[in-house]
Amino acid sequence: MHPGRQLAVLGLVFVVLYLAVFFAGGAKGSFTDRLEPKLGLDLVGGTQATYIASQQGEPPTQEAMKTAQEIIESRVNALGVSEAEVVIQGNNTIVVSLAGEAEDQLKDLSQAANMRFRLLTGVTGDVASTAVNPPAPAPSASGAAPSASAPAAAPSGAAPAATAKPSASTGGQGGGAPAPSNEPSPAASASAPAAAPSDPAAAPLPLSAKNKALLADVEKKIGKSAWTAAEKLTAPVDLSTDPKAGLPFKAFSTLSGAEVNVLPAKMQFNVPTISCDQLNQRPNGAIDDPNAEVVACYSGAKVMLDKAEVLGDDIADASPQLDQTTGQWVVSLDFKSAGQTKWTELTRKAFNATSADPCYTAATQIGASAHCAVAVVLDKEVISAPEIQGVLSGQSQITGDFNAATAKELSDKLKFGAIPVNFEAGPMQTVSATLGIQQLEAGLIAAAIGLGLVAIYAFFYYRLLGSVIFLSLALSALLTFGALVFLGRTMGFTLTLAGIAGFIVSLGIAADSFVIYFERLKDEIHEGRTPRSAVPRAWHRARRTIISANAITILCAVVLYIVSIGAVQGFAFAMGLSVVLDLLVVFLFRHPIMTMFANTKAFMSPRVSGLGRVLRTQSEEPASSRVKEA
């Protein structure tokens, strides 16, 4: 590619990014307001809310408090990549701090966290991204629709059961054999999405006046034709037969969580353009109503769940146990007497289901072998979906791929569900920055010093080529800044002092990839190549090294982002961002600039590039080495 063209692409990226910074993603206010990144709690302070937790009027147990902290934390984290702080204070208070003015976001957190047991009646892959942007040629479509049965990665915060294949069965020795791990073929589930919800005639529940108004708005936003089409759907749209089938529903992908929430459950499930992300952003308590069918996400697939026949407070106790015969960890579950009757009824329904029942088809898609599965839903999350392997009239066991820790985690959550914890919202107050402006200034001074040192070193060592380093560092910094401002507004990405320090370091590491390139160039010129031929050759080799090394960093960032939560997730995001920007600068700026430089005469002069020195010393050496060789 011509160097000019690469520079043009970079210019385009730059222009688009800064246009987005100034005009997209809800930009408002004056020129400087639009350039303001979203700063973190430690730098600008924020809003603090306290929640007093109680279990039936009593202060919760320590374990329940921990689970409550986790639930509040996952609710906060669902708001975006912001570094919130959630701590337990005293024995029953949870204090949540968020950066900036966040009253609105904190309002919703005090919703009680309830547990529901619901029959799983439908599964369909989360195909929103493919539905919105269908692949152009039709043949590739079959591979594009992700299968529900083989989700790539469990969503963060999913229970261990998400990766296991749990099954529930009557308690007692030997009764709890794990389900055979027959994984349905991806093709099967892609071409035959789950059956429609069990009761297509179920009328949507009466909505409150406020929700009705919102629903009317949503209907208008979607447009008449798409709305009617969505209402007519009786099953999820099958993208494997027609990859473009999702297009009429494109407008649904722009709905907010609250807007998705007022849609009938059937529609949430059937419309392919509604993603799991959108479902997760529904208000807390959105799927609490035991008398409604609801849609949730499990292992990256959308699942349709029946009315809740059994509730969390039907549970008497749950505990992790080591099964003596199989040597496996299981979670044992006891119900109160009234709850037991309901549970037996529910398990009978699940166990006796035949292949004609919709729940049967759905269960096979999540790995069950012959019976329906019951989803255990805590708050908005399906924490486990065991296949029912018997009519359970006594103590029940959930078996699966547990270890001691994950079994305890699940049983803690079940116990938590047994006694719903209520949160009473205390006053919301603004809090000041913990570090304050002087630390921010210090951080920026540190950045200036660090980059100054890198620049001095680069000029000293690489002479005029140092200016390429310097320019591209400046460019990296500008791109990073633009990305931060934009992401802060759209994704809630907040910049803490640690984040700033991280970006400073990443600039240093970005300078690394230059060194690799320049040292390689030196090698090539040392060999006696002309700059014109040395530059492409050095680039060819250095590119390989740079890509391999950066691939590892990207791998690290992606894995940590998917798996981890909280501050670590924020870190992974920042790291991934800086590496991608580094690669962008390497490919679209440094290489074309070097190619252009190589065509100038001054390039080889020792004073200019610091490369000629290699040549000069080399010309003196052959004589001496001859002597040595003789």
Next chain:
Amino acid sequence: MARPGLATRLYQGEANLNIVGRRKLWFTIAAALIAVSIGSFVIRGFELGIEFAGGTSFTVPVATAEGKLTQEEAEQAVERAVTSVDPEAEVHAAQQVGNGDDASYTVRASALTAAEAEEAKGALVQDLGVSAEDVSDNQVSSAWGDAVTEKAILGLVIFLVLVVAYLIVRFEWRMAVAALASLLFDLVMTAGVYSIVGFEVTPSTVIGFLTVLGYSLYDVVVVFDKVQENTRGITAGSTRTYAEATNLAVNQTLMRSLNTGLVALLPVGGLLFIGAGFLGAGTLKDLGLVLFVGMGFGVISSIVLAAPVLSSLKDQEPKIKAHNARVLARRAQRSSDVAPKAERARAANATESDEVSVLAGGTTPRPGARPVAKRNTTRGGGGAGNRPGGKRR
């Protein structure tokens, strides 16, 4: 013959330090350091910050009888009160909660027992001259939940598995093992420094630690890339043993490693200088410190640990073993009939002389060398016959 100074030779990539040859020395040093670190983990453990261990939080009113307290005064007052009870306790920055007359400051300190907290509260009340009911103390949990740690560890394990798979595909399993060994060394050493010196472990430290992880592998990949290049087709020739070729690669990338290390450490040094020098404590110092220590070890271990581990592993491979034996046999034979012993040994060791002769368009190939067109050698592939002639990447 006068050899150029070390700096110049470093610049030329011809420092010719025998690094891989002294691998026993490096392994001994590394083993000793690891033993010391692990000993320290067991005996001393880590100094966990309030974010991990939880602590005690004090709330004091902004408005006192003597006027309004500033954030700094509140912080210092709590620090005086807390350290009077427990001299080792840490105190975090104050935070103002609310506005107007009801506003208060909360200050978090290390965990105190109920009695200690009560005593500290008493001291605080006396110090500030406020009424006892305006000051409160509370136990606070860790802000960094166990779940965060668990998920981060899970993420790391998955990452390491994937990265090993990647290195096996990109390089080979021996290199993956060597890279992992050097990574573990870096992490253990960094943690060891924290444990031995007793630096406080904060969330910033953990974040820095994760950065070190990526950086350390980055560094090793750069070195191994060169090793792979130098040793491609090594068995076709018989001039160098695998260890020597690896050593050459290490020497050639030495300047690059030092450069990348220096360039990456300079901004970190800036952070540390400002963070520790001017502000005393806090996020900048925490991050600067862990990165400085970790990346420092990363640079060192990629040079003196990763490559030696690799060459020890490779020397076990039958093909390489046979090759090494052949090279040594040939060398012994040659040194007895062609050249004075000392000269020969030197040339065998100082491999760069071979290359230079090639680079300079040497017209008299040494015995055993295959004719190689000048343009067909890279410096890396240097020695004549190291690679089948004409093979070009």
